[in-house]
Amino acid sequence: MSIVSSALVVDVIVHSDIVHEFILRVDEFEDYEPGQFLQLTLDQTDASALWPESRTFSIASYNPQEKLIRLIIKKVGSYTIRIFNELVPNTICTVKYAYGDFMLPMFDEEEKIHCIAGGTGIAPFLSFLEYLTMNGKVNRLYIYYSARKESELVHFEDLKRLLPEGHLKTFTTRKTSSTSENRRMLVSDIIPNVNDFTEEHFYVCGSKGLIEKFKDELEEKGAENIYLDEWD
Incomplete structure (x- = not known):
């Protein structure tokens, strides 16, 4: 059952002109599973009202003790x-989750868990990382x-x-970087870490393009456990 809660903006972290991270403290905190998403509306509303215009975002954190929710949002639309423009520290929004x-x-x-992220698609995998680290299972994660x-x-x-040596590969496609490979990510970047595709x-x-590309190529390699989370 979903929870509707007001949420206070605790902080906003600016990663670039089009990617911001919003840290929210929800009034009604309910535990959720890593990888799930919420709906966010700028309106202040409650469960009894008709749900207003909103957008969905993956929850980018998993720390029930803090009772904070992190969202990584790209400015598009x-x-x-x-x-x-409107969600600045100490303002209120409403969320419905999870x-x-x-x-x-x-x-x-x-078995190993391989996570392939493009842009803000890293969000659910950050919650995976927190959860697996808390439970002593981070060695499974790539x-x-x-x-x-x-x-x-x-x-x-x-x-x-947090990730073990060799469990993280990063790529930049527009600007060169001293810490990442400056090219598009390929399925061949994953193969060395895989023991059993099935x-x-x-x-x-x-x-959509990234998902279709990797889904098709992973299936060609014999992968059977493929999970997709598509956004526009």
């Missing part, structure tokens, strides 16, 4: 422009992450710090 089945494998706690430029590799330092898990989150 009129409503996200309003979010960028939804979605883009979640960690329910019945497998051993992240392959592409963005336009280095500043849009959100939480790059946290990813480097048993391991492959998550893809990003644009």
Whole structure:
């Protein structure tokens, strides 16, 4: 059952002119699964009212003790422009959560988890990272992450710090970077880390083009456990 709650904007982190991170403290906190998403409206409303115009965003955190929710939002379209302009620290919005089945494998706690992210598609994988770190299972996680430029590799330092050596590969496609490969991400970047395509898990989150490309190529390699989270 979803929860409708007002949310206070605690902080806004500017990663680039079109990518901001919003940290919210919700009044009605309910536990959720890593990888799920919420609906956010700029209106102040409650569960009894007709739900107003809103947008959906993956929850980019998992820390029930803090009772904070992080969202990574790209400015695209009129409503996200309003979010960028109106959601500043100490303002209030309303969220409805949690939804979605883009979640960690329910019945497998051993096989590798490969996460392929384009741009703000990193958001659900940050919640995977927090959850698996908390539960001592981060060795299962591999992240392959592409963005336009280095500043849009959100939480790059946290990813480097928390993931084991060799479990993170990053790419920039528009501007050169000293920390990432300056080219498009390929399925061949994943292959060296895979022992068994039929048993391991492959998550893809990003644009429609990125999802279609990796889905097709992973299927050609024999991958059976492919999970997709598409956004425009």
